[in-house]
Every structure is written in structure tokens, then in C-alpha cells.
Amino acid sequence: MKYHPISNKLFIKNRIKFIKQMKSKSLAVFNSNDIYPVGADSTLPFAQQRDIFYLSGADQEETILLLFPDALEEKHREILFVRETNEHIAIWEGEKLTKDKATEVSGIKTIYWLKDFQKIFHDVMTEAETIYFNTNEHYRQAVETQTREDRFIKWCKEKYPAHKWEKSNPILQKIRGVKEPEEIELIQQACNITEKGFKRVLQFIKPGIWEYEIEAEYMHEFLRNRSKGFAYTPIIASGNNANVLHYIQNNQQCKDGDLLLMDVGAEYANYSSDMTRTVPVNGKFTSRQKEVYNAVLRVKNEATRMLVPGTLWKEYHIEVGKIMTSELLGLGLLDKADVQSEDPDWPAYKKYFMHGTSHHMGLDTHDYGELKTPMEANMVFTVEPGIYIPEEKMGVRIEDDVVIQEKGEPFNLMKNIPVEVDEIEDYMN
Structure with a gap:
């Protein structure tokens, strides 16, 4: 091994x-x-x-x-x-x-x-x-x-x-579903390797590069840090490819002006990490890209704060939907009429954010863990909201892995991975 x-x-x-x-x-x-x-x-x-x-x-x-x-x-x-x-x-x-x-x-x-x-x-x-x-x-x-x-x-x-x-x-x-300290340490190690991979590719990405070349850079960094490689099939999706939720072909060229969505994670000792970051191919967000990106980031941050002992998974997703609805209204993607006439079984926000926000993570990327009982300390969850706008050829998702604490906000295992607009642009330039 x-x-x-x-x-x-x-x-x-x-x-x-x-x-x-x-x-x-x-x-x-x-x-x-x-x-x-x-x-x-x-x-x-x-x-x-x-x-x-x-x-x-x-x-x-x-x-x-x-x-x-x-x-x-x-x-x-x-x-x-x-x-x-x-x-x-x-x-x-x-x-x-x-x-x-x-x-x-x-x-x-x-x-x-x-x-x-x-x-x-x-x-x-x-x-x-x-x-x-x-x-x-x-x-x-x-x-x-x-x-x-x-x-x-x-x-x-x-x-x-x-x-x-x-x-x-x-x-x-x-x-x-409830991790031992040794397990959290192993997941943290997987996240640390993912961090190294992400920081490596931020200085590699530029217009004209191919998605599979970025995938290769991740694999290089993962292997040299004692990982077997990806914890799951990586998604390296530039431009409109980001609107395909499980895009894994990774065979297109990254173009100037496009965003690049990367859903990747290293494994370590059979434990997973699960990260998504969305970055500008040319190293600089446009004002519209920044607007959408920051909306997703706000949803992620608010959703993270809700992951505390006693939270119910189903109710949590309903509350995240309300936050996302507010952001989509602010972006002009929804209007009040859309919300007032929405189908309760498929709310209006689902047009632009159609997947769940969080899942258990550990030995499996979508790990075992109870979903119908209240959340407990030392459970590890992803937090991964996204906004997907095919008509603008843009998809933004941001994802971190967090550990629920006995008291206070969850501990972010990916706190050292750049996520703010300024951080990403600084690394890329």
C-alpha cells in the first residue's frame, strides 16, 4: 500500500x-x-x-x-x-x-x-x-x-x-456515519492532498489547455503524495460542460472567457475527499461570473452553518432551497411569479440547482450514514451548492468537506483551499 x-x-x-x-x-x-x-x-x-x-x-x-x-x-x-x-x-x-x-x-x-x-x-x-x-x-x-x-x-x-x-x-x-478521530485524520490527509493538487493546477490553467491535461496534473500531485489517485471519477468541465452534472469525458479545450468547474478529490488509505472549485480559465472572473460565483459561495457558507447536532437532513435541504431561491431572485434568474406558482415537489430554484447540498463522506465518497435521524458530532458532510445556467454557458459549484462539532460551526477540512474570488485570481496570476 x-x-x-x-x-x-x-x-x-x-x-x-x-x-x-x-x-x-x-x-x-x-x-x-x-x-x-x-x-x-x-x-x-x-x-x-x-x-x-x-x-x-x-x-x-x-x-x-x-x-x-x-x-x-x-x-x-x-x-x-x-x-x-x-x-x-x-x-x-x-x-x-x-x-x-x-x-x-x-x-x-x-x-x-x-x-x-x-x-x-x-x-x-x-x-x-x-x-x-x-x-x-x-x-x-x-x-x-x-x-x-x-x-x-x-x-x-x-x-x-x-x-x-x-x-x-x-x-x-x-x-x-459517526467518525472516529483517526478517521477524521485520514480524511484530512486526503483533503490536504487535494489541496496540493488544486494549488498546482491553478498555476497551470490557461486558455488553450485541455481538460484532460488538468486531470493529469491532479493525478501527478496525488500519486506523489501517497494517494492511489482520484477518490471518484473526476469532473473537469469547462464552459457549458459544467451544466452536465456528471460530465467525465474531460476531452475539451478550455477557452478564454469560460469558467472551469473541477469536481475532484484524492483518496488516502481508502478514505475520500470531495472538492469542487470553479475558476476562470484566463485567471480573471467577469463581473457576471463573479456575481454568480459569490451567490453560490454565500449559499455554501450559510448552509455550512446549519450543519450542527440535531439538524435533520431533509429539513436542512428545504432551508438551503429557500436561501438559494433568494440568491436566484437577486441574480434575475427567477422572479416572484416563478416562486409563487412553483410546484412544492419541484420548487422553482430546482431549475438552476437540481441536486442535493450535502451527503455523508468517508470511506466512500457518498458514504454510509443515517439520513432520517438527527445529525451528530463527528459526522462528515460535503457542502456543495451550485447554480447552472445553460443559456449563459456557465455552471458554478463550490464544495467543501466539513466535520460536525459538539458546539459551534462545523470544522472545514478544506479551510486552506482557496475559495474566495480574490484568492483564486491571486493564485492564478
């Missing part, structure tokens, strides 16, 4: 939180992701399944975590199964987890080779009444491929039809 080792104390704490929510005489199983094929002998780079990483720190394929707090044998209350390594694998693929290294990484004392899984699993299942399956139930998930987890669940239901089963997801949504 490129990242510095993470203390296993984090993963021990995470397992304790999960186990406290489990039913009596139950066990939980978590599988690593597959390595996905491209064609012939080519594969995509491995990316670990976030839940097994969250609970064990094991960042390797063909790994299984088993938690069984009521096991009769103490050694079977926490088990990590890893792929058996040997000299041949070491030569061809590089270092894999040994049993000692797996314990060092995870804090789990009982390590078995993966080939022993079915035997050990059958033994503990004779003691268990319930098994927790780890299904992906994120509100934005749209997975079509069958995962290693899916195959395990299918096999287990056929092999042990008399056992009851529960879902791990409600527990994970609850505990993953």
Missing part, C-alpha cells in the same frame, strides 16, 4: 461498536471484493470492500472477516481468513499478508488460511442461531454485477436454510 500504516486500534474500536449491536448467538461475515477482469489476463486495480476494511484494516483480496461474540471458544470470537501466501506468490505478485502481519494490521489474534474457511465456518454455525449478511443498501447504489458477498450469501442460504438471518447494513449505516 502507498499509505502509511494505520494503527489497529481504529479497527478494534470499530469491531466493538459493531458487536455491541449484534443479537445474541449471532455471527457476522464480511467478504473482500473480487478483482474484476477486463479481458484476456487484464484486471482492474483492486479496491477493497469498505466494510471489511472498516472492521479489520485488511486491504487485500480473498479475505473474510467473521465476528461471533458468543462463540464457545474464545479464539473463534473474531477470525480473519486470508489467502495463503508462499514464495511463488511473493515472486509473481509481491508481498501478501502473513498470519502475523494480518494480526498486526487488524488486531485479530485468530488468523486462518482461506482454504480452511468452510470447515471453521461449519463448526461455528453449529453454535449460532442467526447470521448477519452484508448487503449493500446505500440509497444511491445501483450495482448490477454479482459480488463475492452475493455469492457467499447465496451459498450460505442453500447450505444452512434453518438459520435465521439479519442485515449488517443498518448497524453499519449507524456506526460508519
Whole structure:
């Protein structure tokens, strides 16, 4: 791994939180992701399944975590199964987890080779009444491929039809949403790398440059700071491209007079950052661009102040909509008649700001976290309002990542990333 080792104390704490929510005489199983094929002998780079990483720190394929707090044998209350390594694998693929290294990484004392899984699993299942399956139930998930987890669940239901089963997801949504200090530190590191990338490209952007060249500059800076690269597919959208919310082609030339919207973030140790900045290609905002930009910035700042313990996500978005409506009236994009005749299910402001303002962020860019219960301290949210005006070939979005505090305003993990008009123009010139 490129990242510095993470203390296993984090993963021990995470397992304790999960186990406290489990039913009596139950066990939980978590599988690593597959390595996905491209064609012939080519594969995509491995990316670990976030839940097994969250609970064990094991960042390797063909790994299984088993938690069984009521096991009769103490050694079977926490088990990590890893792929058996040997000299041949070491030569061809590089270092894999040994049993000692797996314990060092995870804090789990009982390590078995993966080939022993079915035997050990059958033994503990004779003691268990319930098994927790780890299904992906994120509100934005749209997975079509069958995962290693899916195959395990299918096999287990056929092999042990008399056992009851529960879902791990409600527990994970609850505990993953509130970050430990070590996690906030890792997210901060990802944000710091993103900051370096942004400051690098501010001195690189000029009329005539291509969007993919800017993407390459980010990647260079991310890799040289121990990141694997982008936390998600980057959006480098110049001119009217910014009005396509998930524009990822990044293949157009940046023209004099246009704005450039960049939604990018570095990952670090599997944790995400998520930043958006909008800058003038020629280094100088026009008066209209500045007017729209500052309106978005005011919405972002006011929305940020609302992210405090007790806030409800749904009500928060309604209040942000009211603030955005006021700004759009000021910009002349809406008039009072538009607001008075608006559809409550699709308010007038949605014509120019059609997405949400905030989402949980952490191991996933759109992270697990409860949305129907009041916000809590140490939750990490994005704040990302935008105004999109196709008729003016202009789209502006500004996004920071913030940590909710026990008292007062959230802590901005991106406070050192230039955001004011003057700051951006100074860096670019």
C-alpha cells in the first residue's frame, strides 16, 4: 500500500461498536471484493470492500472477516481468513499478508488460511442461531454485477436454510456515519492532498489547455503524495460542460472567457475527499461570473452553518432551497411569479440547482450514514451548492468537506483551499 500504516486500534474500536449491536448467538461475515477482469489476463486495480476494511484494516483480496461474540471458544470470537501466501506468490505478485502481519494490521489474534474457511465456518454455525449478511443498501447504489458477498450469501442460504438471518447494513449505516478521530485524520490527509493538487493546477490553467491535461496534473500531485489517485471519477468541465452534472469525458479545450468547474478529490488509505472549485480559465472572473460565483459561495457558507447536532437532513435541504431561491431572485434568474406558482415537489430554484447540498463522506465518497435521524458530532458532510445556467454557458459549484462539532460551526477540512474570488485570481496570476 502507498499509505502509511494505520494503527489497529481504529479497527478494534470499530469491531466493538459493531458487536455491541449484534443479537445474541449471532455471527457476522464480511467478504473482500473480487478483482474484476477486463479481458484476456487484464484486471482492474483492486479496491477493497469498505466494510471489511472498516472492521479489520485488511486491504487485500480473498479475505473474510467473521465476528461471533458468543462463540464457545474464545479464539473463534473474531477470525480473519486470508489467502495463503508462499514464495511463488511473493515472486509473481509481491508481498501478501502473513498470519502475523494480518494480526498486526487488524488486531485479530485468530488468523486462518482461506482454504480452511468452510470447515471453521461449519463448526461455528453449529453454535449460532442467526447470521448477519452484508448487503449493500446505500440509497444511491445501483450495482448490477454479482459480488463475492452475493455469492457467499447465496451459498450460505442453500447450505444452512434453518438459520435465521439479519442485515449488517443498518448497524453499519449507524456506526460508519459517526467518525472516529483517526478517521477524521485520514480524511484530512486526503483533503490536504487535494489541496496540493488544486494549488498546482491553478498555476497551470490557461486558455488553450485541455481538460484532460488538468486531470493529469491532479493525478501527478496525488500519486506523489501517497494517494492511489482520484477518490471518484473526476469532473473537469469547462464552459457549458459544467451544466452536465456528471460530465467525465474531460476531452475539451478550455477557452478564454469560460469558467472551469473541477469536481475532484484524492483518496488516502481508502478514505475520500470531495472538492469542487470553479475558476476562470484566463485567471480573471467577469463581473457576471463573479456575481454568480459569490451567490453560490454565500449559499455554501450559510448552509455550512446549519450543519450542527440535531439538524435533520431533509429539513436542512428545504432551508438551503429557500436561501438559494433568494440568491436566484437577486441574480434575475427567477422572479416572484416563478416562486409563487412553483410546484412544492419541484420548487422553482430546482431549475438552476437540481441536486442535493450535502451527503455523508468517508470511506466512500457518498458514504454510509443515517439520513432520517438527527445529525451528530463527528459526522462528515460535503457542502456543495451550485447554480447552472445553460443559456449563459456557465455552471458554478463550490464544495467543501466539513466535520460536525459538539458546539459551534462545523470544522472545514478544506479551510486552506482557496475559495474566495480574490484568492483564486491571486493564485492564478
